[in-house]
Each structure stands twice: as structure tokens, then as C-alpha cells.
Amino acid sequence: MFLAIRKKNVLSQLIINKMERNQILNEINEIFKDVLDNDEILINETTKASDIDEWDSLSHIQLVVAIEKQFKIKFSSSEIREWKDVGEMITSIQSK
Amino acid sequence: MKSFNELKKNLKKDFSSFKKIKIAIVGDSSTQFLTQGLRGYSYEEGYDFEIYEADFDQIEGQILDTSSSLYEFKPEFVIIFQSTQKLIKKFYKSDKSIAIAFAENHIKTVENFYFTLTNNLKTKIIYFNFSEINDNVFGNFSTKVEQSFTYQLRKINFELMNLSIRNKNFFILDYSAISSMFGKQRSFDSKIYYITDMVLSLEVLPWVIKNITDIISAISGKFKKCLILDLDNTMWGGIIGDDGIENIQIGNLGIGKAFTELQLWIKQLKERGIILAVCSKNNESTAKEPFEKHPDMVLSLNDIAVFVANWGNKADNIRYIQSILNIGFDSMVFLDDNPFERNMVRTHIPEVLVPELPEDPSSYLEHLLELNLFETASFSEEDGNRTKQYQEEAGRVVAQRSFTNEDDFLTDLNMVSEIKGFNKFNVPRVAQLSQRSNQFNLRTVRYTEDDIEKISFSKDHEPLSFTLKDKFGDNGLISVVILLKQKDTMFIDTWLMSCRVLKRGMENFTLNTIVKIAKENGFNTICGEYIPTSKNTMVQDHYAKLGFVEENNKWYLNVFSYQEKKCFITANY
Numbered sequence: 292m293f294l295a296i297r298k299k300n301v302l303s304q305l306i307i308n309k310m311e312r313n314q315i316l317n318e319i320n321e322i323f324k325d326v327l328d329n330d331e332i333l334i335n336e337t338t339k340a341s342d343i344d345e346w347d348s349l350s351h352i353q354l355v356v357a358i359e360k361q362f363k364i365k366f367s368s369s370e371i372r373e374w375k376d377v378g379e380m381i382t383s384i385q386s387k
Numbered sequence: 388m389k390s391f392n393e394l395k396k397n398l399k400k401d402f403s404s405f406k407k408i409k410i411a412i413v414g415d416s417s418t419q420f421l422t423q424g425l426r427g428y429s430y431e432e433g434y435d436f437e438i439y440e441a442d443f444d445q446i447e448g449q450i451l452d453t454s455s456s457l458y459e460f461k462p463e464f465v466i467i468f469q470s471t472q473k474l475i476k477k478f479y480k481s482d483k484s485i486a487i488a489f490a491e492n493h494i495k496t497v498e499n500f501y502f503t504l505t506n507n508l509k510t511k512i513i514y515f516n517f518s519e520i521n522d523n524v525f526g527n528f529s530t531k532v533e534q535s536f537t538y539q540l541r542k543i544n545f546e547l548m549n550l551s552i553r554n555k556n557f558f559i560l561d562y563s564a565i566s567s568m569f570g571k572q573r574s575f576d577s578k579i580y581y582i583t584d585m586v587l588s589l590e591v592l593p594w595v596i597k598n599i600t601d602i603i604s605a606i607s608g609k610f611k612k613c614l615i616l617d618l619d620n621t622m623w624g625g626i627i628g629d630d631g632i633e634n635i636q637i638g639n640l641g642i643g644k645a646f647t648e649l650q651l652w653i654k655q656l657k658e659r660g661i662i663l664a665v666c667s668k669n670n671e672s673t674a675k676e677p678f679e680k681h682p683d684m685v686l687s688l689n690d691i692a693v694f695v696a697n698w699g700n701k702a703d704n705i706r707y708i709q710s711i712l713n714i715g716f717d718s719m720v721f722l723d724d725n726p727f728e729r730n731m732v733r734t735h736i737p738e739v740l741v742p743e744l745p746e747d748p749s750s751y752l753e754h755l756l757e758l759n760l761f762e763t764a765s766f767s768e769e770d771g772n773r774t775k776q777y778q779e780e781a782g783r784v785v786a787q788r789s790f791t792n793e794d795d796f797l798t799d800l801n802m803v804s805e806i807k808g809f810n811k812f813n814v815p816r817v818a819q820l821s822q823r824s825n826q827f828n829l830r831t832v833r834y835t836e837d838d839i840e841k842i843s844f845s846k847d848h849e850p851l852s853f854t855l856k857d858k859f860g861d862n863g864l865i866s867v868v869i870l871l872k873q874k875d876t877m878f879i880d881t882w883l884m885s886c887r888v889l890k891r892g893m894e895n896f897t898l899n900t901i902v903k904i905a906k907e908n909g910f911n912t913i914c915g916e917y918i919p920t921s922k923n924t925m926v927q928d929h930y931a932k933l934g935f936v937e938e939n940n941k942w943y944l945n946v947f948s949y950q951e952k953k954c955f956i957t958a959n960y
Contacts, residue, residue: 368578372582
């Protein structure tokens with residue numbers, strides 16, 4: 292019985308987490324559109340730099356600065372270097 | 388100020404109708420954002436900056452090797468950006484025994500860059516000075532230690548100013564001032580620096596770019612000459628018509644201080660040659676009362692070239708001011724606390740620059756300082772007298788209206804013109820006229836002081852400068868002609884004149900002089916050329932009116948059949 296409740300809590304945590312991640316995804320999708328100047332960009336958690344033409348090392352810096360401004364956070368230099376996809380960016384944002 | 392992202396979006400736009408300017412950027416840090424942003428900003432200002440960006444950290448290679456691709460590109464401007472971050476590294480790695488000569492050596496290197504560039508290219512240099520930091524190796528005590536980085540860094544910034552005084556085509560982008568306006572925390576992003584080797588934050592970048600463009604604009608002849616002032620709640624707190632002279636806020640009490648300090652700054656502008664005008668919704672006598680009677684007013688009526696106070700609309704009043712001063716709308720700045728008036732003027736005369744003003748008068752001055760409204764590319768002592776000259780001009784306008792016959796008016800003026808070549812006294816003024824004359828300028832060839840000096844020694848040239856004074860006052864040096872001796876003809880390389888002496892017969896007088904010089908030099912023919920720009924349509928028929936005959940886009944005048952033109956000016960050599 293206790294186990295069942297805990298399971299339910301973990302599940303609801305996961306759902307809340309997923310909702311939060313989706314919200315961040317939507318927000319940074321807007322930033323991507325604006326910074327990369329392309330309204331058709333649609334990102335998901337597995338999107339990588341190589342998937343989007345305009346996402347090069349220079350515009351990456353613009354994205355970082357814009358995301359920092361939007362969420363009022365600061366990334367560390369190792370975070371910026373280590374992201375492999377949008378999902379990892381979201382994890383970084385969530386951890387702040 | 389537009390953000391870097393917005394400037395970058397301009398890159399996709401059509402620049403083709405804008406004036407092209409070729410610029411090279413060399414830096415010891417990554418300059419990609421600077422390059423992108425600068426081109427994007429040029430769109431905002433109506434320029435098409437074509438930018439050559441040197442490879443990363445190739446300053447010496449690009450500048451000292453005169454066969455490099457930088458020289459091939461033939462830039463009109465070379466921007467050199469050396470950063471404090473790289474300078475400090477160099478300082479730390481260098482031998483301590485030469486630390487004391489670090490600044491001196493750096494200045495020598497920069498001056499060598501300058502000479503190598505300007506001896507091999509017709510170009511101007513824009514050099515970033517350094518953001519000033521204390522590396523705290525000695526703490527505050529470093530000011531007492533010549534070998535400290537802090538001491539040497541500040542010495543470099545100081546000596547760079549001397550270098551720019553020595554070398555006319557060397558201009559400093561005052562990055563030290565910009566970075567202190569933002570503070571190091573906002574102007575430098577250490578994370579971006581370590582990842583990309585860029586030393587400018589995205590926040591400070593547009594301001595750096597604006598200032599570079601301001602310098603280039605001013606050198607290219609585009610800058611502000613006149614500041615038009617609203618009065619109530621702009622020059623003093625309160626409304627003179629309602630509150631009365633004893634209740635307006637100016638002076639040392641409360642918010643009055645903000646207006647006093649603003650006026651002090653405006654007075655400095657006037658003394659360096661910016662023409663001041665007033666445009667106020669008031670009865671004229673009421674509006675003038677504080678200028679005449681308030682003990683705390685800094686500006687007096689003598690500082691104002693044209694004073695307009697009435698109940699008409701401000702756009703019409705600014706048009707009237709323009710008609711008296713005879714300068715372009717695009718060289719005017721209008722200051723008004725009222726958003727309605729600002730928008731009105733912006734809508735009706737979009738060329739006039741109308742800065743936003745913060746609601747709180749205590750931030751007026753700081754805000755205006757940030758905007759760097761009055762960048763210039765020259766300064767001569769004569770500039771400070773400009774207001775007086777425009778006031779005299781207003782006197783002439785009134786006098787002219789009292790004569791029905793134009794010739795009678797001109798005779799009555801008792802005009803005298805002094806004709807001289809170029810000498811060390813008039814070189815700065817001649818260069819300045821060459822830089823700033825847009826309307827009465829037949830070929831719009833811009834010469835710097837350096838160029839003018841060279842021409843003054845040249846055997847192939849006959850340089851002429853003209854002053855004009857009359858009973859109302861002295862206009863100073865107002866016209867420049869540079870004649871080039873070609874094989875069979877005397878070619879008019881430059882003929883320009885200040886618009887404030889239009890319609891005095893100065894053109895006739897000048898041509899009489901040119902013909903005389905051509906004869907003395909044994910030429911039969913004088914050749915002139917009109918090169919159209921967006922601003923010099925005033926003189927498109929200049930040569931036709933003076934009796935020149937056109938052939939293949941050039942205008943020719945036979946010296947021997949020339950009949951001296953009527954004029955009312957006495958020559959003085």
C-alpha cells in the first residue's frame with residue numbers, strides 16, 4: 292500500500308517534470324526562432340546543432356546569451372561546451 | 388539602441404541604394420560579431436559597409452606585409468582592435484626589465500602600423516583604446532609603480548591621444564569610455580571570452596559599433612551642426628508663462644540643478660561650434676525673460692543664434708530656423724521634453740534627429756551623453772565664433788529686406804575678400820570646409836589636413852582660400868578652390884563655398900580670380916567638373932551659369948574671351 296502511494300508520487304513528479312520541460316522547450320523554441328531569424332524552426336529535446344542550418348558556433352553564443360537573459364540565469368562555461376542536444380540545455384536550465 | 392540580434396537581421400536586407408564604404412577590421416581577438424553587427428548597423432544609418440575581416444590574430448601579418456589581402460582590399464578605413472585581455476598577457480610574458488618601457492614600445496608599434504598603412508593606402512585608421520583595469524598585483528599602490536601593468540596601461544591610453552594629435556588620419560574609438568559606461572561586468576563576458584575569444588559582450592557591442600559608425604559618418608561629412616532647444620521643462624523646470632520667473636526651477640535648489648548642469652553642457656557645445664537655436668511655444672517676451680533676468684541661467688541670449696518663440700507649430704518653426712541658418716535638416720538635433728512635439732517634428736521633418744528624453748529631468752544629461760550626438764572629425768578655433776556669425780547673418784537678412792534693388796544691397800555691404808594660398812594658419816579650416824561642405828561643392832572630394840598640407844607644397848596645384856567680411860561682421864574663411872595644372876588646361880579640382888555667403892556674388896568674384904591665376908600661369912582654358920551627389924544639386928548648373936561650355940561631361944572656359952564678371956567685392960591679397 293505504501294509502495295503504491297510512493298509509486299504514484301514518483302509518477303506525478305515525472306509528469307510535473309515533463310510539463311515543466313515542455314514549457315521551457317516552448318520558450319527556447321521562440322528564442323531559437325528569433326535569434327536564428329527563422330520562424331519555421333521547430334525544436335524538440337533531441338534536436339542537435341547539426342539539425343539546424345543557422346545554428347553554428349557563433350549563433351550558439353547568441354542563443355546562450357538570449358536564454359540567460361530570458362530565464363535570468365548564468366550558465367557555466369563547461370555547461371555551454373558540453374550540451375549535446377536541446378534536452379541537455381533544458382536540464383541545465385532546470386537545474387538553476 | 389537596437390540589440391545585436393536585431394542588427395544581425397539587417398544583413399538579409401537590401402543595401403544596394405546606400406553609399407558603399409570599404410572597411411577592414413583587424414583584431415587580436417575574434418571579431419566576427421563586430422563585423423556582422425557593424426554591417427548590420429550601417430543599414431540603420433543608410434550606409435553599405437563592405438567589410439574585410441582579417442583572420443584571427445593577424446594584426447602584424449596583415450598590416451606590416453604590404454602585399455597582404457588587406458592592402459589588396461583597399462579599405463577606406465582600417466579598424467584595429469587590440470584588447471586589454473591580450474595586452475595584459477603580453478605584459479605578463481615580457482621581461483620585467485622592460486616593463487617600464489612597455490607603453491612606449493606599444494605606442495611605437497601602433498605608430499608603425501599607422502605609417503605602414505597610410506604610406507601604402509589612402510586610408511584612415513580607427514584604433515580602439517584600452518578598457519582600463521587594475522590587475523591588482525600592486526593594488527591601489529600600482530599608481531606609484533611605473534613598472535605595474537595598471538600604470539603602463541593608462542600611459543598607453545594617454546599616449547594614444549598624443550599619437551592621434553600627431554597623426555591626422557589616426558582616430559581613436561574611445562572604448563575606455565564606453566566600457567566604463569557599462570562597467571566591466573556588463574561589457575566583458577568571461578565565459579564567452581574563454582569559449583570564443585571574443586572580448587565584447589553582446590550588450591556592449593551595439594554601442595561600440597554605433598561609436599565606430601559615428602566616427603566614420605563624421606569623417607565622411609555627416610554630423611550635427613545645430614541644437615534646437617525647447618524651453619519649458621527642457622531648459623528649466625516649470626512653465627515660465629504660468630509659474631513666473633521666480634518659480635521656475637533652475638540653479639542649486641532641488642531639480643533645478645539638473646537643468647543648470649544640462650545648460651552648462653550645452654554652453655560647452657556652443658563654445659566648440661554647435662549652433663544653438665530656441666524653438667518654444669511661448670510669447671517671445673515671456674520666453675526671453677529668464678535669459679535676460681534670471682541670475683541662475685547659464686545660457687544667455689548671445690548664445691542663441693536664432694530665437695523663435697510663438698504659438699505656431701514646431702515643425703514650421705524649425706523650417707524657419709533652417710531657412711535662416713541654411714544648413715541641412717539632417718545636421719539638426721531637436722530637444723523637447725514633450726513626446727507630442729517630438730513625434731510631430733519626427734513625422735514632418737524626419738531628417739531632424741529628435742532624441743527621446745527620459746521622463747525624469749535628472750536623467751536628461753546622462754541620457755544625452757550616452758547618445759554621442761555631436762561626433763566631429765575636425766575642430767578649429769574659429770568654430771566657437773559660429774553663433775556670432777549666424778546672428779550677423781540674421782542681421783543681413785533683415786537689412787536685405789529694406790533694399791528693393793539687389794545691387795544696392797550688395798554695394799551697401801562693403802564686402803572685402805582676402806585671397807590667400809594654404810598656410811599653417813588656415814590648413815585646419817580649409818580641411819574642415821573640405822570635410823563638411825555638401826551643398827556648394829562641385830566635386831565633393833574630401834581632403835584631410837594632411838592632404839591639404841601636401842597640396843600647399845605641390846608644384847602642380849594652385850591652392851586658393853577666400854575670406855569674406857562686410858559691415859555686419861567677418862565670415863572668416865568661406866571658400867576654397869584648388870586648381871590643378873594639367874597639360875593644356877587649368878583643372879578646377881575643388882570649388883566649394885560655405886552656404887552662409889550665398890547670393891553675395893562670391894561665385895563671380897572667385898571666377899575672376901581663377902581666370903587671373905590661369906592667365907598668370909599661361910593657360911588658355913579652364914576646365915571644371917560637376918560630380919552630382921544627393922546634396923549638391925544647388926550647383927548643378929554652376930558652370931553653365933558662369934559661361935562654361937560643356938563637352939563630354941566636363942565644362943570649359945576660354946580665358947582670353949572671358950569678360951570679367953560684375954561683383955561688389957574688393958580683393959585683398
